[in-house]
Amino acid sequence: MRFKSLLQFFVLSGLVALPSLALANQNAVSDRPLAVVGFGDSLMSGFQLPIQDSFTAQLEKALKDKGVNVTITNAGVAGETTTDGVSRLDWSVPEGTDLVILEFGANDALRGIDPAISEKNLSDILEKLKQRNVQVILAGMLAPPNMGNDYAEKFNAIFPRLAKKYDVPLYPFFLDGVATVKSLQLEDGEHPNTEGVAKMVEGFLPLMEKTISQRTASQ
Helix, strand or coil, X not given: CCHHHHHHHHHHCCCCCCHHHCXXXXXXXXXXXXXXXXXXXXXXXXXXXXXXXXXHHHHHHHHHHCCCCEEEEEEECCCCCHHHHHXXXXXXXXXXXXXXXXECCHHHHHCCCCHHHHHHHHHHHHHHHHHCCCEEEEECCCCCHHHCHHHHHHHHCHXXXXXXXXXCCEECCCCCCCCCCHHHXXXXXXXXXXXXXXXXXXXXXXXXXXXXXXXXHHC
16 A cells, blocks of 8 residues: 555544644643643733733633633732742642743843843753753843943844753743733833733744644654
């Protein structure tokens, strides 16, 4: 039997899943939902928003609408820096977590924390999660313009460098499409409103889908 005919036989027999079905069937072997944790600061927690409007809640709904069996826990705490993230990693990301969306750095930049410290903290988090065999998507951040070019150059380079070092997917800027749009922000001009979060989810979703699909394929 030729290879093409053999492959068609397996597909029709249900022995080989087509790539387009991989995402929807990501937990075909088990009924346990994919356990995801959104680990970060106020941008993750949903500052001043109803729980159902937070990034984690909107992302979970978007994935479930696509047939993905997933639960996304919100482990975002407003005002936290990368140092705070290191200190609470173990209890914020419990055993059994499959994937972490790692989002820290905005408060480091706003406070002018030495980028070398921020990078070391994020590296420590990534190293610990790697040791625990927890997959990570790194959400990048950009320094605000008022911090100056020198600071921004050092700070902005942290995220692509760590993504390459630890071989994890990178979403370059968590606030992409929202940071400079007043209609998508709260009155403070720093945090997204409900529509802003929806915009963030829309941008983040393709990377999330791709990561889940690749995870399924590797398993």
